[in-house]
Amino acid sequence: MAMITDASPASETEAEGLAFAREVLRIEAEALTRVRERLNGTVARAAELIHGCEGSVIVTGMGKAGLVGQKMAATLASTGTRAFPLHPAEAVHGDLGRIRADDVVVALSQSGETEEVLRLLPTLRRIGVNLVAVTERGVSSLGRAADLCIELGPIEEACPLGLAPSASTTVMMAVGDALALLVSRMRAFSPEDFALYHPAGNLGRKLMRVEDVMRTGRHIRRARVDETVREVFVRLAGPRRRSGAVLVEDAESRLLGIFTDSDLVRLFEKRREGDLDRPIGAVMTAGPYRVAVGSLLGDAVELMKAHKISELPVVDYSDRLAGLIDVTDLIGFTAADFEE
Structure with a gap:
């Protein structure tokens, strides 16, 4: 089986390039399988917390995790949950004013030690929101501060250098989907509801009255x-x-x-x-x-x-x-x- 190495020749053949691409997918697929097996009842409790939220769901993260958070907020919104992304760097310069005590904050950080995210914690405690963390380590600073921590466990990146977020963001996005869709199921969200929020989409047209x-x-x-x-x-x-x-x-x-x-x-x-x-x-x-x-x-x-x-x-x-x-x-x- 092909393995990702630290260096690849600039003149590699098409077959070698294909083998490399397939290896990236193998690593990411195996990472998903391992996290699937690690997943426990915390994800269900987090879904219950979001389902019962009387305010909004605020999703935050820095860098690639922030981009995953934007997608998670969009998926929540399109399946019936009022949700918004929040950039942590902007948050500490006034955007924390968007958060209310009846909100739920979902914070994404692979390491659980992302400085920009951790800077939010004292204010979040004072506001009194419920905090859900999605992170690799439950014993991290973010994991310990959260009311609920969805612990992903160690993840091998597909990047040959082991640096660029790849498998970790794939897993984070999949867990975000699982959480959003579980909340959607709790809401008994129907195709008609989906069409209401997607009037320009193909399904929206199919379900027009x-x-x-x-x-x-x-x-x-x-x-x-x-x-x-x-x-x-x-x-x-x-x-x-x-x-x-x-x-x-x-x-x-x-x-x-x-x-x-x-x-x-x-x-x-x-x-x-x-x-x-x-x-x-x-x-x-x-x-x-x-x-x-x-x-x-x-x-x-x-x-x-x-x-x-x-x-x-x-x-x-x-x-x-x-x-x-x-x-x-x-x-x-x-x-x-x-x-x-």
């Missing part, structure tokens, strides 16, 4: 069942979002039918101009396809595709008209946006 895109108010063409077709189109003239359908409703706003521009064209094609002065209820399509408020947009799109329709009414649970999805409202979406 019909009310996220439907048109409402004056941008729906509505008619009473006893109005004539001519009266309806004259009344609805004027600036508004273009829609290819008139939705026909009763006095309680319950959906009765739909009359589309295609229906209007067919009246002329069949020389039935006299129907323009008949009640729209007599020429509408009764009982049209519809979806309820709260339905997934993807399900609505499938219904429109299956029945080759361009307009789909949205109703509430009393069948009252709530909105309309027009095919033009879906421009910009792709089929992949709605695929599982």
Whole structure:
């Protein structure tokens, strides 16, 4: 098996470079396995502490550990926990004012002796926050000061010099993920919750509801069942979002039918101009396809595709008209946006 050495020739072959890269991954994978076996109930207690936090979770660390902390704070935030990163050097110059007694501070330091992080400890004690440490040694200054210490144990770096944080930051990031996802599970965080915080993401689009895109108010063409077709189109003239359908409703706003521009064209094609002065209820399509408020947009799109329709009414649970999805409202979406 290839081993990482202290020096590598500048002219090494592609095969040698590949062997080196694979060795880095082997070392980091083995470091993860060892920490997985060392992990104890402290991580679960830390998750319970964060889950019960009434304030914010503040994640701090210096250097590469600080970058890992930023990712950990982002993962916590995206899975339902209010979390923010805090640079320890900025903290001692005023940013400690962001911390309150009902917060939880998670401090990351491989050695547990990072000077910038240790300088925070006296103030954190005075504020009275709960402190969770993620560090290699529980007997370090940071480990001993913490209310809970997730001890990683000794970690062999993948760096040939044994200096550049590599395996240690990989492990720290994985433990941060484990902690954040455990808190997320405690919250019973759902795909719908995830979509709420990721509206621009692929999952967010998959979980969009019909009310996220439907048109409402004056941008729906509505008619009473006893109005004539001519009266309806004259009344609805004027600036508004273009829609290819008139939705026909009763006095309680319950959906009765739909009359589309295609229906209007067919009246002329069949020389039935006299129907323009008949009640729209007599020429509408009764009982049209519809979806309820709260339905997934993807399900609505499938219904429109299956029945080759361009307009789909949205109703509430009393069948009252709530909105309309027009095919033009879906421009910009792709089929992949709605695929599982």
